[in-house]
Amino acid sequence: MCRFVKWAAVLALFTGCREKVAPAPTLADLHFPVAVIFQKGSVALYSDAAALGTMSIGQLNAVTEPPPLIDSSFAIYRLAKLRSTHNDLWLMANPTGITPVSFTLERLGPSGMDAARELLRARLDAQTWRTDLDEKRRALAAEQTLTGMAGVVRSE
Numbered sequence: 001m002c003r004f005v006k007w008a009a010v011l012a013l014f015t016g017c018r019e020k021v022a023p024a025p026t027l028a029d030l031h032f033p034v035a036v037i038f039q040k041g042s043v044a045l046y047s048d049a050a051a052l053g054t055m056s057i058g059q060l061n062a063v064t065e066p067p068p069l070i071d072s073s074f075a076i077y078r079l080a081k082l083r084s085t086h087n088d089l090w091l092m093a094n095p096t097g098i099t100p101v102s103f104t105l106e107r108l109g110p111s112g113m114d115a116a117r118e119l120l121r122a123r124l125d126a127q128t129w130r131t132d133l134d135e136k137r138r139a140l141a142a143e144q145t146l147t148g149m150a151g152v153v154r155s156e
Contacts, residue, residue: 025105027052031072035150036079037123038067043153054098057091060084068108072146074116079103117141117149124153 027049034052036044038059046052066078082103084091091099109115117140124136136152143149 022107025077025107027105029075029105030069030077031075033147034069034071035120035146036067036069037119038062039064039126043120043123043150045147045150045154053100055101057084057095057097057099060099060101061091061095066103066106068119069105070116070119070146074113074146075111076108076115076119078106078108080106113144116146117143120149120153127153 030049030052032049033045033047036046036052036055038044039062042059042062044055044059060082063082066080066082069077069079071077080103082101084099085102086094086099121137121140124130124133124140127133130136136155140149140152143152
């Protein structure tokens with residue numbers, strides 16, 4: 001009996017203390033519209049899952065690392081394994097326009113309005129050609145919605 005109790009305790013130690021792994025996020029977890037932040041200050045808004053399933057070939061070709069995605073509830077994700085569903089030959093023959101894409105969503109660091117605002121502010125600061133950066137930073141700080149924040153970064 002004593003031997004059984006020891007084995008049960010050891011078994012409980014290894015099975016009961018395991019951290020529960022959250023399931024991978026899916027498109028159903030997103031609150032639309034969403035903003036995808038590409039390099040060099042580019043921010044694209046997508047109104048629904050169908051729109052997010054297609055992207056500009058120019059933006060896709062400029063991707064050097066998985067771009068962050070912010071949904072309307074200010075949850076932040078990364079578009080891992082982002083790629084066109086077309087092959088390289090098709091992309092070379094069609095260097096402009098829109099292409100269907102595939103990707104996997106990964107949760108990215110802390111979420112929330114402040115974290116989203118900081119990601120967008122970093123993209124705004126990358127727009128070094130702007131002469132109105134201070135004004136845009138103040139406007140970004142005042143915005144309370146994702147579409148408003150993205151609009152500040154996207155406006156010319």
